Amino acid sequence: MIPPAFDYLTPQSLSEVIGLLHQHGPDAKVLAGGHSLIPAMRLRFAEPCHLIDISGLEDLNCIREADGLLRIGAMTREADLEDSEIVQTGYPILLDTAKMIADPQVRNLAPVGATSRTVILPMTIPPPCPPCGQVEITGQGGKRIVPIDEFFPDFFTTVLDHGEILTEIQIPAPPPNSGGAYLKIECKVGDDAGAAGAAQVSWDEDAEPTLQAVLQTHVSYVAFIGSKKQARALKEYLQQEGIPGKRLDALYAPAGLDLQAKSPGEIAVSVLAEIVQLQAQLS
Ligand SMILES: Cc1cc2nc3c(=O)[nH]c(=O)nc-3n(C[C@H](O)[C@H](O)[C@H](O)COP(=O)(O)OP(=O)(O)OC[C@H]3O[C@@H](n4cnc5c(N)ncnc54)[C@H](O)[C@@H]3O)c2cc1C
Structure with a gap:
């Protein structure tokens, strides 16, 4: 189907985009790579009268580190994550993920900001990373x-x-x-995940603050690997810090089924076995 008629606007600055959005109100939509919006318009699921193409906003195309944060501009193409030295060296979970989004043609054009906007980001970009992060939103104010x-x-x-x-x-x-690592199992390139798994592991003398931060998100399986005594002390600490009981249920401490695991590989298998068991109980 051919989409209904629309005005095509090509602003070159962020302030121009914000001005146009303000001027045209709900009748306007921003267009990034168009992979999702154009099909939606062809099916009449979206009928914007004004399409504001933001692909010219080169200022939003950057990957940098500042103030302890990895900052990814909304117009950074998904493929740029794969090529970024910062991501390659410091954020392996993100690198794994970027390689599994859609196919190279889509990744070359679709920006990370649009992926997040369409709520497809949680489909591929794994929870252990983004729930600990934040997004910057810009408007008239x-x-x-x-x-x-x-x-x-x-x-x-x-x-x-x-x-x-x-x-x-x-x-x-x-x-x-x-x-960290991310694995997505798909029948062919670009398919939705048949199954996906992500793990972010920290070796930290002082695990409590990290676990406290993770338990304040919606992550449903948080693993602590240590002795039963350490696990008891940890739970007491987290209770005292005000982590609600419902969230503490997400903490598996010590994690893993009791397989008498000793080596790191065996422990990994016991944790995976526990996840499979929980998954089976849910379905
Ligand atoms: C064949 C195919 C396979 C795919 N497979 C996967 C996959 O495996 N995993 C995955 O995560 N994704 C997948 N995607 C989604 C893809 O990665 C893009 O995220 C998606 O297409 C949106 O990007 P776009 O540039 O096409 O956005 P557009 O279609 O241009 O925009 C999508 C929406 O976001 C809005 N928007 C865009 N940028 C912004 C912004 N900066 N601020 C606010 N709103 C904005 C637009 O108005 C529109 O509503 C796939 C897409 C295709 C076509």
């Missing part, structure tokens, strides 16, 4: 920062108001001695 957990109040819904756009994704730099 200036900029505001929203924790990524609060950015999606519901499925296919964001807290963006009319006249606002997402301008940056900010992810805290992982602590030293940590690493």
